[in-house]
Amino acid sequence: MARHEIQRRCENAEVRAFAPLGHRHPVRSDGGEPAEPLGTWSPTRAAELAGLTDCVVVTGELILNDEGLGARYGMTPGEARARGLSRFFVEALGAELEMECPVVWQSVGLTDDDDPEVSARLRTALARRTLVTVRDERSRRRLERAGVERDVVVLPDPILLVARWLPESVLSKRLAYLRLMGWYPAEGPVLVIEASAQLRPAIANVASAIGDVEGPVTVVVAELTPYDGTGGLADELAAALGCDVFRMPAIAGSDDIAAALGAAQAGFIGTSTLGATTAKAYGRPVVVLDAADVAQGSLADGYRAARAAADGGKELAELTSALDRQFDRVVEISTGAARRRPPGPVAGDGSPTQIEAMRRALAHRAERAAAERATFADRVVDLEAVVARLEVEAGHLEHWGNSQAEARAAAEGELAALRATRTFRWTYAARDLYRRLRGGNRLGPR
Amino acid sequence: MIAFPCVDRPDVSIVMVTYGGWEWVSRALGAIVANTEPCYEMVVVDNASPDDTGDALDRSVLGATIVRNDRNVGFGPGANQGALHAVGRYLLFLNSDAFVEPGWLPPLRDVLDRDPRVGAVAPRLLEPDGTLQEAGGLVGAGGFAGQFGMGADANDARYRYRRRVDFASAAALLVRRRDFRAVGGFDPAYGMGYFEDVDLCLDLWGRGLATVYEPASTVVHLRGASTTFDESQARAARSHPVFLRKWARQLAMRSPVAELERYPHRLVASRDARAPDRILVVRTGRGPRAPIDELASRWPDALITVLHLDDPDAAGDGRLLGLGVEVASTEDGLGAWLAERRFHYSVVVVEDEGAGTLYDGMLGRYQPQAVRSVATPAALDRAMAEAGFAPPLTRAAQPGGVRP
Numbered sequence: 150m151a152r153h154e155i156q157r158r159c160e161n162a163e164v165r166a167f168a169p170l171g172h173r174h175p176v177r178s179d180g181g182e183p184a185e186p187l188g189t190w191s192p193t194r195a196a197e198l199a200g201l202t203d204c205v206v207v208t209g210e211l212i213l214n215d216e217g218l219g220a221r222y223g224m225t226p227g228e229a230r231a232r233g234l235s236r237f238f239v240e241a242l243g244a245e246l247e248m249e250c251p252v253v254w255q256s257v258g259l260t261d262d263d264d265p266e267v268s269a270r271l272r273t274a275l276a277r278r279t280l281v282t283v284r285d286e287r288s289r290r291r292l293e294r295a296g297v298e299r300d301v302v303v304l305p306d307p308i309l310l311v312a313r314w315l316p317e318s319v320l321s322k323r324l325a326y327l328r329l330m331g332w333y334p335a336e337g338p339v340l341v342i343e344a345s346a347q348l349r350p351a352i353a354n355v356a357s358a359i360g361d362v363e364g365p366v367t368v369v370v371a372e373l374t375p376y377d378g379t380g381g382l383a384d385e386l387a388a389a390l391g392c393d394v395f396r397m398p399a400i401a402g403s404d405d406i407a408a409a410l411g412a413a414q415a416g417f418i419g420t421s422t423l424g425a426t427t428a429k430a431y432g433r434p435v436v437v438l439d440a441a442d443v444a445q446g447s448l449a450d451g452y453r454a455a456r457a458a459a460d461g462g463k464e465l466a467e468l469t470s471a472l473d474r475q476f477d478r479v480v481e482i483s484t485g486a487a488r489r490r491p492p493g494p495v496a497g498d499g500s501p502t503q504i505e506a507m508r509r510a511l512a513h514r515a516e517r518a519a520a521e522r523a524t525f526a527d528r529v530v531d532l533e534a535v536v537a538r539l540e541v542e543a544g545h546l547e548h549w550g551n552s553q554a555e556a557r558a559a560a561e562g563e564l565a566a567l568r569a570t571r572t573f574r575w576t577y578a579a580r581d582l583y584r585r586l587r588g589g590n591r592l593g594p595r
Numbered sequence: 596m597i598a599f600p601c602v603d604r605p606d607v608s609i610v611m612v613t614y615g616g617w618e619w620v621s622r623a624l625g626a627i628v629a630n631t632e633p634c635y636e637m638v639v640v641d642n643a644s645p646d647d648t649g650d651a652l653d654r655s656v657l658g659a660t661i662v663r664n665d666r667n668v669g670f671g672p673g674a675n676q677g678a679l680h681a682v683g684r685y686l687l688f689l690n691s692d693a694f695v696e697p698g699w700l701p702p703l704r705d706v707l708d709r710d711p712r713v714g715a716v717a718p719r720l721l722e723p724d725g726t727l728q729e730a731g732g733l734v735g736a737g738g739f740a741g742q743f744g745m746g747a748d749a750n751d752a753r754y755r756y757r758r759r760v761d762f763a764s765a766a767a768l769l770v771r772r773r774d775f776r777a778v779g780g781f782d783p784a785y786g787m788g789y790f791e792d793v794d795l796c797l798d799l800w801g802r803g804l805a806t807v808y809e810p811a812s813t814v815v816h817l818r819g820a821s822t823t824f825d826e827s828q829a830r831a832a833r834s835h836p837v838f839l840r841k842w843a844r845q846l847a848m849r850s851p852v853a854e855l856e857r858y859p860h861r862l863v864a865s866r867d868a869r870a871p872d873r874i875l876v877v878r879t880g881r882g883p884r885a886p887i888d889e890l891a892s893r894w895p896d897a898l899i900t901v902l903h904l905d906d907p908d909a910a911g912d913g914r915l916l917g918l919g920v921e922v923a924s925t926e927d928g929l930g931a932w933l934a935e936r937r938f939h940y941s942v943v944v945v946e947d948e949g950a951g952t953l954y955d956g957m958l959g960r961y962q963p964q965a966v967r968s969v970a971t972p973a974a975l976d977r978a979m980a981e982a983g984f985a986p987p988l989t990r991a992a993q994p995g996g997v998r999p
Contacts, residue, residue, distance in 0.1 A: 175604055175682040181772025183684070322779035329672050329783040400679040404776060509803045511985065512896075515871035516848075522938040522964060523850045523864035529937065530858055 150307035151208045151255055153314050154476045159484065160502045165201070169234045170222055177400060190233030195242045199250040203490065204483035208307070210258035210422075211238050213267045217260075239267070239274045249489070251279040251482050255475065256306045258422055259288040268295035275299060279482055282475060285422055304475055305468050306426045311407055323408040332397045333409055334367045341409055341428070342394075343419025344372045344382045347438055351448060352382070355418060356389035358436075358449040362456070366415045371397040373406060373421040416455060418448075432465060434458070597624045599658035600633035607635040607700065608681030608772070611689050612673035614641075617648040619692040619817060624656065626694040634700075635687070636660070638677040642667040671781030671791040674765070678775060686775055688792075690766040692817035693720075702811035703769045706757075714804025715770045715796055717763030718812035721749055728816055731760030731808030732793065733865045735852035738839035740793045743866060752912075757919040758898065759869040760808045762796035767814040770795075774804055782841075788822075789831040790838040797842055805869065811917070860937040867939070870898035872984050875940040875965070877929070877954065880905030882947035885970035891918045893987035894979065900940075904929060929954060933961035940965045941982040944975065 152164045171186035188194055198205070212218040212235070219229020241252040254275070275281055275297050282304040283289050289301050327333035342348065342355060359366055368390065370383040376399075383396045397409060410417055410427045416434030417424055425435045434455035436448065567573055584590070609627060613620050627637065637659035641649040643666050652661050660680050664673070674688050685707060689695070699718060706716040720729040720742075730744035742764065744754045765781075778798040785791040796806040819827060839846070849868065850861045867873060874897055876885045890899055900921040903909040907924040915922050925932040943958055943965040958967070968978035979987070 172684075173604060175684070177679065177682055179682075180776050181681075181684050181686075181774075319777070319779035322782055326672060326675055326780065326783040330668060330676070398679070402679055402776065404779070405679075505803065508985070512803075512871070515983075516868060519864070519868065519871035519873075520848045520850065523860060526860045526864070526937040527850065527858050530860075534857075 150310055150314060151206055151476075154307060154310060154472075155206070155480060155483075157313075158476060158480045162480075162483065167198075167237075169218065169232075169237070174222055178403065180402065187234070187237050189231070190236040190240075192243065195246055199242050199246040202250060203487040204479065205241055205250060205252045206255050206479060207238050207241065207252065207257060208255040210260075211235075212260065212262075213239055213271070214262065214264055217262070235267075239270045241274070241278075244277055247277060247279075249486070251486055253280040253479055253482060254278060254282060255280075255479065256282050256284040256304050256472075257288065258284045258306070259291040261287065261291060263291070263294055271295045272297055280475075280478060284426075302475075304471055305429070306423060307472060307476075308423055308426050309430045309465075309468055309472060311427055311430045315404055315407055319404060320408050320411055323404050324412055327397070327401075327405060327409060331395075332401070333369055333395055333412070338364065338366050338414040339369055339409075339412060340366050340415035341369045341371055341413045341417045341419075341424075342386065343374075343417070343421050343424055344370050344376050345374065345420045345438075346376065347420045348418075349382060349385075351438065352385050352389050354448040356386065358418070358452040359390060361449050361453060362415065368394040369397060369409060369413070370394055371401065371406060371409060371424075372399045373419060373424040416452075418452065429465065429468075432462070597621060597628060597656050599624075599628060599637045599656070601658055602633050602636060605634060605636035605683045607685045607687050607704070607769070608638055608678070608683035609635050609687045609689055610638045610640070610674055610677030610681065611691055612640045612642060612670050612677065613644060613648055613652070613691045614667055614822075615644040615646045615648050616691060617644075617646065617651045620648055621651070621655065623689065623691055623694055624659075626696075627689070630695050630697045631700050636681070636683060638662070638680045640664065640673045640677045642669070642673050667787070669783075669785075669787035670765070671785055671788065672783050675780040675783075678772065678780060681772060684772060686770050686772050688765045688768045688770075689814075690816060692819075693766050694815045694817075695767070696813040696815065699812045699814060702809050706807050706809055707769060707771060712803065712805060713807050714774045714799035714802070715763065715768055715806040716809050717760075717768050717806070718814045719749065719754070719808075719810040720764065720766060720814055720816045723815060723817060725749060727751075727754055728818070729764055729766075730754035730810065731758065731806075732762040732764060732796075733852065733868070734761045734793065734797075734842075734846060734849060735861075735865050736846055736849045737851060738835055738842070738846060739852050740790065740838070741852060752916060752922050755810045756916040756921055757807060757809050757811070758867075758921075759805050759896075760796075761800075761806065761865075761869060762793040763806055763808060764816075765792035765795070766816045766818075768792065770799070774799060774802070778802065784837050784841075785834045787830050787833075789827070789834040791834070794838060794841065797845065800869070859935040860939065863936050863939060867898050870896065871941075872897040872982070873940045873942070874899045874979075875936075875943045875962070876901045876970075877943065877945045878903050878905055878909075879945070879947040879950055881950065882945075883970050885944050885946055885975065886972065887915060887920060888918065889972075890975065891920060894984055897941075897984065902929075902932065930957045930961070933957055937961050938964055941984070942966045942968055942975075942978045944968045944970055944978070946970045 152166060155162060155164050166184040167187045168184035169187050172183035173186050175183050212221065215229040215233065215235050216226040218234045219226060219232070241247060242250055271292065272295060275292070276299060281299065282302045283292065284304065284306045286303060289303050292301050324333065328335050333339070340359060348355065359368065368386060370386060383394050387394045397405070406424070407427055410424065410433060411431040413428060413433050416436070417428035418436045418438065419425065420438045422437065425437045428435045434452070436451045436455050611623065639652055639656070639659055640662045641652055642664050643649070649663050662676060662680065668676070678686055685704065703716045703718060706713055717731065719727070722728045727744045727747045727749040729742035732740060733743050734740045740762065743760070747754060778795065781791045782794050785794065799806060850864050852861060852865050855862055872894065874890060876887065876899065878884070878901055887899060887901060890897070898921065900923055901915060903922070903924040907926060909922065909924060912922045938961070940962050943962055945954060945967070948969045958965070966978045966982045968974045
């Protein structure tokens, strides 16, 4: 989403995505567009990255200690520390390089891990950071506890802008697919519940909250963050509700999750900030669980309040504007840094999107012209057939005309011969009298 | 036992949907193992096979992701399901009765690797008896969607050059995973099957991504191993109205692919609909030769046809075919050949400048719209500009020198 929003504002910009292992660790969720590997942190590597770019944007949910981050990639703690993976997110390029190549924290999500060493690193690194935004209060409090002394703005994850990226045609196609597979109900209001460890103890409360709702609601259980599959939790929830629930597979892609949440009129209950933000993007009621919500009653109240409040309109518009202003600022920072660089190769005139749009329009026009020529060729073939037929008829007519002319010439010759006979001449008076008796004019001269 | 290699970072995810026919499934899987370098992962989605194919997959296949559905969801949804399990950059959809030949994969990957404007690429599909089954597909007015070249000699030069096509059958189709996702995958509206591959390719075209037929890759396809003929016909009949409704506007501008005896130009018009910039080079054996290689690299999207009036056997020029150039000859004379391509070309180059006037009558009758040129570079540049071709690619901009 961040890449999409930056590219939308600055079409000539080259936006490259990096991740700790990138394409060296392809995963389903990369959607076939794996990031480039960050490699091992070192001053040389940082300088290399600074040379490639005008601005570094750090975004997403971060794990800020190397061991925790390395565990995600199956690394040993020693290997993870040696690679310094978390340094790319915290220290980023280092103080000196960051003066020339600004680093921005964009709607970063932090865990509650209050590691003192990490806290010290955050205080130092974020003091110099050009822009710092986090995606929720929990993350802001984490920085507060770490002693970070600077303004930190809470802005939702850019997934809030998902409707700009995922066209309605694709969303409806995926929803139809989910329904065909039996993972989503065909009709009726849907409540999506996230399968997560935190929710397990609260199943009875969730069931009670659902039971509180007027009208039928169908529950869909989805795994938004790595968990244990939806099976066990779904079974328990079904037992608590006294009816079956739908289960989305763990392999469902981000567009499937967006389709499921987008169509969930009864909203979303879960712990995933991304899930909640996506549901909010589509104006759905949202309850984000934390430990306090496990208490009896609070979940039902919270859900009732969320449903009552969910008109989507005003709050969504305000949050969208805030995110837009943030991305405008990111692009402003990037272009400012780019202007300060020594002149380099000049990008071509015209934005890539405009050029591509023109190319496609020209291609379509050329295809249309070729198709029109083919249709015209049909007409020409038809007309040629007509012409050929007419030529044959004309030939017949000419032949008939010729034969008629020949016959006439023969008849005229015969008549002339007859007139030249003595019988014809001697019978002139009798023929003339006969003619006058019949009422005709006199015969012509003999 | 069929053992797939363990690949750390698969670049290609091969997705196969099965519904019975273990005899063919095992043969298809075995062909992949035997004829594919280890750059891939294998995903098999079994649609509740009515025989023991599902159990045989569990029992006899190692190193693949096996997904077993409890009901038959159809080809498209099953393939979508397989795609959800994929981690490769590329998805290769392969039918359970399609047997890949040695060296089949690199030519397909090359096309996608080198040209970001190509969204899907398909191999030459052969019948088990070696005749041609499909050299890409074409669509026509009225929702016609057919396989080009069915029943022909697979080695005929007419089917041996790389070209842009309307669609290609998902019996063997390589797409980028990100592009497949961007269009939402196979449309479930087509139910159990038929037309979903046509739909996918037209969706990709709608986003400016071409489908390419690459004959350097070969796959033998049995057809109908998992359905009866009657069921196939019934499915096609159900899916056709869905297809027609969705693509009516785009198909309306196409010629019908019918009455070809009366309108022979309709076949090439449909075949080449995706390559509206077309150059005909008439080679008589005299005069300077047109620089075909340079034409091909500077206008990679153009269809180039070299018609040999000098040497009927030259139609098998493998080098030019490998560049994606159509190489043709005719025993019926230039007039008859041109009549089958009426109004088809944008530029006609007659290499023998002196002989050009000999052909004026025929060219004037059958290609009056074409810009005429001789084979000198300057004349060719002027001709392309006059014909409205996009400015030629510079060397830096050429997509790896491979023409789609």
